[in-house]
Amino acid sequence: MTEGMPQKSSDALGAALLLAPALLVIAIAFLAPLARLAALSFSSPQGVLAAYRELLGDEVFWIVLRNTIGLAAIVTIITLTGGFALALALTRLGGGWRLALFAAVVLPLWVSVLVRTFSWMLLLERNGPINEAMVATGVIGQPVQLLFNFTGVTIAMVHVLLPYAVLPIYAALVKIDPALLKASEGLGASFATTFQRVLLPLSARGVATAAAFVFLLSLSFFVTPALLGGANNMTIPMLIDTFVNERLAWPLAGAASMLLLGLVLGCIAVIGRFVPLGGLAEAR
Amino acid sequence: MSTVSFRGVSKRFGVSEVLQPLDLDIRTGEFVSVLGPSGSGKTTLLNVAAGFLAPTQGKFFVDERDITSLPPRRRNIGMVFQNYALFPHMDVGANVAYGLRVRKISSAEIATRVARALQTVQLEGWESRAIASLSGGQQQRVALARAMVIEPDILLMDEPLGALDRQLRKNVQLEIRRMHLRAPRTTLYVTHDQEEALVMSDRVTVMRSGRIEQIGTAEELYHSPANTFVARFLGESNLIPGEVIDVASGKARLSVPGLERPLVGRAAAGVAKAMKAAAMIRPENIRLRPGGLHGRIVERVFLGEITAMRLVVADGIQLWSRLLGADVPQTETMDVGWRDEDVSILPDEARSK
Numbered sequence: 036m037t038e039g040m041p042q043k044s045s046d047a048l049g050a051a052l053l054l055a056p057a058l059l060v061i062a063i064a065f066l067a068p069l070a071r072l073a074a075l076s077f078s079s080p081q082g083v084l085a086a087y088r089e090l091l092g093d094e095v096f097w098i099v100l101r102n103t104i105g106l107a108a109i110v111t112i113i114t115l116t117g118g119f120a121l122a123l124a125l126t127r128l129g130g131g132w133r134l135a136l137f138a139a140v141v142l143p144l145w146v147s148v149l150v151r152t153f154s155w156m157l158l159l160e161r162n163g164p165i166n167e168a169m170v171a172t173g174v175i176g177q178p179v180q181l182l183f184n185f186t187g188v189t190i191a192m193v194h195v196l197l198p199y200a201v202l203p204i205y206a207a208l209v210k211i212d213p214a215l216l217k218a219s220e221g222l223g224a225s226f227a228t229t230f231q232r233v234l235l236p237l238s239a240r241g242v243a244t245a246a247a248f249v250f251l252l253s254l255s256f257f258v259t260p261a262l263l264g265g266a267n268n269m270t271i272p273m274l275i276d277t278f279v280n281e282r283l284a285w286p287l288a289g290a291a292s293m294l295l296l297g298l299v300l301g302c303i304a305v306i307g308r309f310v311p312l313g314g315l316a317e318a319r
Numbered sequence: 320m321s322t323v324s325f326r327g328v329s330k331r332f333g334v335s336e337v338l339q340p341l342d343l344d345i346r347t348g349e350f351v352s353v354l355g356p357s358g359s360g361k362t363t364l365l366n367v368a369a370g371f372l373a374p375t376q377g378k379f380f381v382d383e384r385d386i387t388s389l390p391p392r393r394r395n396i397g398m399v400f401q402n403y404a405l406f407p408h409m410d411v412g413a414n415v416a417y418g419l420r421v422r423k424i425s426s427a428e429i430a431t432r433v434a435r436a437l438q439t440v441q442l443e444g445w446e447s448r449a450i451a452s453l454s455g456g457q458q459q460r461v462a463l464a465r466a467m468v469i470e471p472d473i474l475l476m477d478e479p480l481g482a483l484d485r486q487l488r489k490n491v492q493l494e495i496r497r498m499h500l501r502a503p504r505t506t507l508y509v510t511h512d513q514e515e516a517l518v519m520s521d522r523v524t525v526m527r528s529g530r531i532e533q534i535g536t537a538e539e540l541y542h543s544p545a546n547t548f549v550a551r552f553l554g555e556s557n558l559i560p561g562e563v564i565d566v567a568s569g570k571a572r573l574s575v576p577g578l579e580r581p582l583v584g585r586a587a588a589g590v591a592k593a594m595k596a597a598a599m600i601r602p603e604n605i606r607l608r609p610g611g612l613h614g615r616i617v618e619r620v621f622l623g624e625i626t627a628m629r630l631v632v633a634d635g636i637q638l639w640s641r642l643l644g645a646d647v648p649q650t651e652t653m654d655v656g657w658r659d660e661d662v663s664i665l666p667d668e669a670r671s672k
Binding site for chain 1: 371
């Protein structure tokens with residue numbers, strides 16, 4: 036028993052040593068720039084809070100904020116719906132098919148978001164395959180505008196974020212005993228009832244984790260909205276980009292960044308009340 | 320409550336025939352268990368009855384109505400699973416009420432019926448307990464209440480006691496039996512445990528490799544098994560292989576190498592002259608008989624009120640005998656005998672049918 040103590044402290048030392056390199060990288064590459072950005076946001080020549088005052092007083096900021104949250108919300112809803120269906124299919128498919136579908140879900144994670152976004156540009160073009168197919172099958176009379184608007188951004192973002200929804204939901208669904216679904220069906224429940232009363236409550240944590248992932252990632256998504264969105268679909272990350280690259284207004288960029296960070300942290304705090312944050316780590 | 324019939328039901332998964340075409344009828348209020356080793360097709364049979372599997376061929380009837388293509392939720396079945404399959408996020412009351420809620424029954428009636436169902440399984444007033452706080456036996460009783468509260472036409476049970484420990488299993492067996500006798504309900508009970516099948520059932524169906532080997536009451540199966548497989552599967556038995564000399568008026572004579580006189584016994588169906596067969600004698604029917612077959616005791620197993628002894632009676636012929644403690648001889652040898660009516664001559668190859 037008494038030997039346990041030194042053992043424990045050497046374990047802690049070992050853990051600290053193992054963590055050190057990663058913590059160092061985070062400190063240098065993430066925390067330091069963040070602190071610098073925070074400092075910049077208060078460094079406006081017009082006064083300490085001038086950048087924030089300018090931002091919050093500008094109607095454009097509020098429109099952009101609404102765009103950002105609206106886009107994130109819609110992308111989250113669509114991704115969760117599709118992700119749940121996919122995850123459910125994964126639990127039902129047999130060996131080979133499951134592997135193939137898993138690959139289809141996970142492999143895109145290894146492809147750069149930039150590449151995937153450009154791919155969607157090709158697909159969604161006015162004369163692209165999607166428009167051609169829809170015209171050919173008579174779904175639409177004429178090619179429709181799918182690029183540089185809300186639709187295009189949403190489609191591509193759902194695709195990019197789908198794995199982040201599928202994986203935690205799948206992890207929750209595989210833990211559900213298949214006999215429960217049989218029991219429910221045997222007792223006379225339709226699939227809709229089984230879904231609502233058994234499947235959804237028992238996978239709620241996975242769904243909440245997925246929702247948190249997708250929503251938070253959507254809020255700060257830059258590449259896809261920037262490349263596929265139109266002038267009316269500006270989001271906060273794009274706004275920050277213009278502050279930095281076009282107006283060289285670092286205090287404004289810093290202030291917008293801090294507000295976005297605050298929004299994300301606020302969301303995490305709210306979600307954390309429903310899902311233990313360890314749940315975010317559960318998603319493999 | 321209803322009659323149930325499988326007519327020519329078979330099931331094939333790819334190339335493997337899990338169920339060969341079979342017929343099985345269950346009378347109203349009858350408790351029939353399906354007994355067999357794993358892989359015998361018994362769970363497949365249950366899933367066909369529940370509607371989770373469609374038979375490759377054949378039809379399934381409830382009250383003479385063909386419901387082969389009806390999905391499970393339209394069948395009015397009560398199912399009890401080996402791992403209970405209780406909804407972990409609902410309390411006891413909500414679990415039992417589930418099937419009633421789905422049927423859109425008024426909440427006042429649901430409450431009464433749930434309370435009554437819990438009373439039948441002796442969990443009166445346990446509605447608001449959490450499932451995780453119950454023991455295995457209690458969970459299984461909740462599962463029973465949940466299956467019975469919907470007044471199912473058929474009760475289907477898939478090894479419901481498999482996860483319980485031995486003592487508890489015995490208690491629940493008797494409890495299920497009493498419940499069944501109080502309020503008979505057409506029941507199909509799948510198990511690989513022979514004792515369970517014998518204790519609870521009105522009739523037992525023994526299955527092997529997708530076929531029904533025999534259907535009958537526990538007594539019929541025990542005393543007149545159809546073949547060596549059934550004899551071996553139910554209870555302990557001595558099986559002495561030999562060749563049939565002749566069959567006459569239900570009796571057969573079996574010549575056994577190493578024994579001077581042929582063995583005489585009831586001839587099972589399919590036993591014919593000159594075929595390979597086996598004589599079955601239950602160990603409890605092998606009794607002390609001075610001047611009978613001379614046997615050397617090579618093993619004694621103390622089992623409490625009885626002692627089992629392994630006897631060598633001839634070259635290569637061993638018999639197990641079970642005697643009450645007071646009758647057990649303290650000698651190295653004993654003379655044994657049996658009555659001809661306690662001997663069954665069975666087809667040795669169960670497939671010979």
